[in-house]
Amino acid sequence: MSFWLLALSACGSSSSDDDEPGYVKLYNASPNSPDIFLTLDEDLDEDYDEELEQTYSGVGYSEALRDVEVPSRDYYVELAYQDEDSSLRTDLALIFESTLYVPPETIVMYVLSEDFPNPVITEFQIPVIDDDDDTNDDLFNLRFLNLHPDYASLDVYMSKSDETFNEAVLMGTHGYLALSDNNKLDEDQYTFYITEAGSSEILFESVEVSYPFSNQYILAIRPNFGADSTPFVIDNIGRTSNTEYQSSNAQSQFRLYNGIEVNDLMPSYRGSIEVSAAMPLFADETFQVLTSNLEAGEFTDFFITENGDYEFNVKSGGTSDYLLQNQLISLPANAQRTLFYYTSEESVDEDGDGDIDENGDGIIDQTEAIIQTLVVNNSNQTRLYDHEIKIINLVDDDEFSGVTFYFVQSDESIETASNRRTAGLATLQTLILRNNTYEVYAVANIDGREIILNSKLLTLDEDSREQFLIFEREPNSATGYEMRFVDQTP
CATH class of the missing domain: 2.60.40 (Immunoglobulin-like)
Structure with a gap:
């Protein structure tokens, strides 16, 4: 792997006492890079107890490692990324190695910029200011x-x-x-x-x-x-x-997803919704219809608007019946978000006494369907070697409270899978997967048994985008459930 290295100094005054420590820092501004690990080692050939040999936590895009205080002396320095399951130093993929002298009262900062696999690596030496x-x-x-x-x-x-x-x-x-x-x-x-x-x-x-x-x-x-x-x-x-x-006047983008199930408790809803929105900052707020017939299981295109706070209304498609009214949605500057509409069922306490079994027969007397919204920030990264998966569980089911998603590699089983997440209804879960082929299983505990609700093959490579895993009911599926993978940003 090739790279550029520029070594630059920043002028200024500082203490030059050799007993004073120095500092090492890493800032990652390479937009498609994986997390970068910085290692300092006093001696590559020896391994004494007092010797400093340390690999610091991975630094993702737009992140910076806090100043690491080290004795002022010579070191070997490595920059590397994780391309296998192991994050041990010996298993990391090197992109840069060199010798480094850390002067006293000086911050040595490495900056990654431009694209992988050929990032620009720049070294700055910055005096510590302690006035x-x-x-x-x-x-x-x-x-x-x-x-x-x-x-x-x-x-x-x-x-x-x-x-x-x-x-x-x-x-x-x-x-x-x-x-x-x-x-x-x-x-x-x-x-x-x-x-x-x-x-x-x-x-x-x-x-x-x-x-x-x-x-x-x-x-x-x-x-x-x-x-x-x-x-x-x-x-x-x-x-x-x-x-x-961000820029103070940066616009925002959002899109809508209809994950609302047809439900006997919502007789006017037949599988599509009308969504309108307005900014509540003005006295004469006017609602604009964003979509008049968004079918279940579909996304809208992205809407571009000024950043700020909005009110959203949701009606059953083709009717005047509100499913959700005057909901506050914030759209921050420069953000891209997806609004997932979904259904949950809640027990009704008719007289407000805290008892949902009004006649004491052990049965909940009444339930109602509630339309809710999960607002998710889309990732705008274009990673090469790994990718973000955001898991969206839109199933409210009496038989199970959560679903565990296993991402199984060829040398693993469900039991030994190193990548797994459990997601309840509309509880967002996120993980980063390295490029590979995964057999993905959705598993729930029903009556004390582990039941596979659905499985899919997922292949990630350098051309893949960041993904949503959406889990929903599907009447035509053998188990009644389905998961699908969708690009966060098409």
């Missing part, structure tokens, strides 16, 4: 890092959050893969603006970013793969945390 005056004067420290390969040079402006671009200050022009000098700023709430170098056309205006502590940060600018057309997303990388921020 007593920062705390006394309520100051924080900020650098900028341009990680967008389509923009060789960007201008970044900052204003207080209650100001506009007219009051913003140019913080510098930042070349691709270039880390800026440090800026010492007042603790406050800020808005960031990004333009092409020398231009006044705003390409990105951030939501409010708060800096309440005297800390040291890097603001990384990376490509946006979300629902909106804005080219950028920013990550505010601190010593121990990393927070993603």
Whole structure:
């Protein structure tokens, strides 16, 4: 596997006491990468008790490893990913190995950018800033890092959050893969603006970013793969945390899925629904019909709208009967969501006394069907070597409370399967599967016996998308149930 390595330093002042520790950090901005593991080893050939040999937790896309404190000395460093079941260092697939000297009071940060299988790996050495005056004067420290390969040079402006671009200050022009000098700023709430170098056309205006502590940060600018057309997303990388921020006016996308079963308790529902929505921010809210005849088991296309809070109404298709009314749905900036409508049955307490067996005969006197919504964030990643599976169980059944889904590889059985999840009604479960072929079984415990409700073959490869596993009733199935796999983002 090939890669680029750039070694860069960030200028600044710091202590040079050799007894002081240094720090190592990893930030993953490679959009189709698997989780990346960083290993430090003092000596490849020896294994003494006092020797540091440590593989740190995998770092996914847009994530950062918190600063790892280590003694200031020479190390061997490895970057690798998991391509087999084992996550042991010896079983990881290497993408980079080198020697590294960690200077005292310095953060050595590795940054992955661009696409696998040929990521760009950049090393930065950043002095630790520990100024007593920062705390006394309520100051924080900020650098900028341009990680967008389509923009060789960007201008970044900052204003207080209650100001506009007219009051913003140019913080510098930042070349691709270039880390800026440090800026010492007042603790406050800020808005960031990004333009092409020398231009006044705003390409990105951030939501409010708060800096309440005297800390040291890097603001990384990376490509946006979300629902909106804005080219950028920013990550505010601190010593121990990393927070993603979107464009303030980024649009949102959503689609609808009808998982509502025909039920005698809803006589007007015959298998299709009409869905309408309105923003409740305005006094004269007007509901717009999104779909007038969404059949059971079908998705709508994606709707694109401004981000914010909405009210949704659901009617039985072709009737004026509401199944669900004035439901609040939030659609965040740059997010892509799927709204799964489904049915659950609840016992009715007619007189409100907490007793659902009104006549004491041991039988629940009355039940009603309730239409509910499971709101799921779609993944916008395009992973190469592994893929996200989100499990959606839309079955409300008296015979079992949950279903266990086993993803069985060729050298496994159901009992030994290393990948499994149990999902109750509308309780979202997520797992990451490496590329392989899996026999997938849906199993429920019914009357003390494990019953296979359905099985399907799933093959994942480099061309696969992130998946929904949807589990529903299917009268034409031998068991009355079916699961199917659907791309989260077609």
